[in-house]
Amino acid sequence: MAGYGSDNALKAYWDAAGYTYAADAPFAALRQRGSAYIDGTYGLRFTGQPTGGIDQERAWPRTGATAYGAALASDLIPTRVEQASYEAAYVELKKPGSLSISFDPAQRVKRQKVDVIEREFFEPGDNGNIFAPNAPVSTIIEGLLAPLIGPVYGLPAIMVV
Template sequence: MADCYGSLASALAYHEARGNAAWTAAGVDDTTREAALLRSSEWLDGVYRSRWPGQRTGGRSQARDWPRIDAFDAEGNAIASDEVPQEVEHAAYAAALRELAKPGSLSPDIVIGQAKVLTAVKGIVWTPLRSFATTEDMAPTLTEVERALSGLVGARGATQFLVRA
């Protein structure tokens, strides 16, 4: 499982500690869990790539975005160049549970022009989202993942500059 963040054993411990019984539900095997963990790892890289600190240790040939060089956490602590932070692994486990329950739910197909919001209940009125909405505006935000990564990445859309003296 080199293409995934974490391991099945650590994912099991993570979900058992949180009472997430769906991870070990009847009919769910390791192959299914591995696939969900791979999809969640790919999703994390796709969503957070621009917010990760540092650069990939192995450059473009590296399968995942971690480990990284010149990376620091939000408090300015150096992250070893051979380390995948625990925050990233925990985020992968949290996202994998969602993928396990509903494969593809992290990366739904979106047609921006058809996105609408309910703006009036009486008489039911749907209003199209602003014309400049992006796929990022429509993508799911997992609060558990955001919390897990909060000590590692800045807020969505935020620019971070870390200076080490």
């Protein structure tokens, strides 16, 4: 499996952002993890569909994808997608395993009471974080991908006035 971009582009992006990393960091593995996170978290929200269909390894390139109302080429992997995967890779570098959170929705604490301490568990379908409640959320990644994603299915779109 290959992550978006290249090791050299990843290092150049991190350098430009002022991020620190070891010269022997596992760059290819970090790119893979960052790319898997982007595809898994945002893949269903990207416009269009993978050009190579279900057997395509990554979510990009896509057919029918748009950004800012304009059609994107069906062989394009947007720079924003690569950069978002580099941001995710840096999150993984700084806190290994943070991009692959496993959780049991039935064990999400909403409230429980023990004497004066109370905890309650979220029921399936309760809002909170609709994805993985302990998964990291990066405003940088959200901002990079904003032109490429649609609303979360089942939730109302946010209207900007």
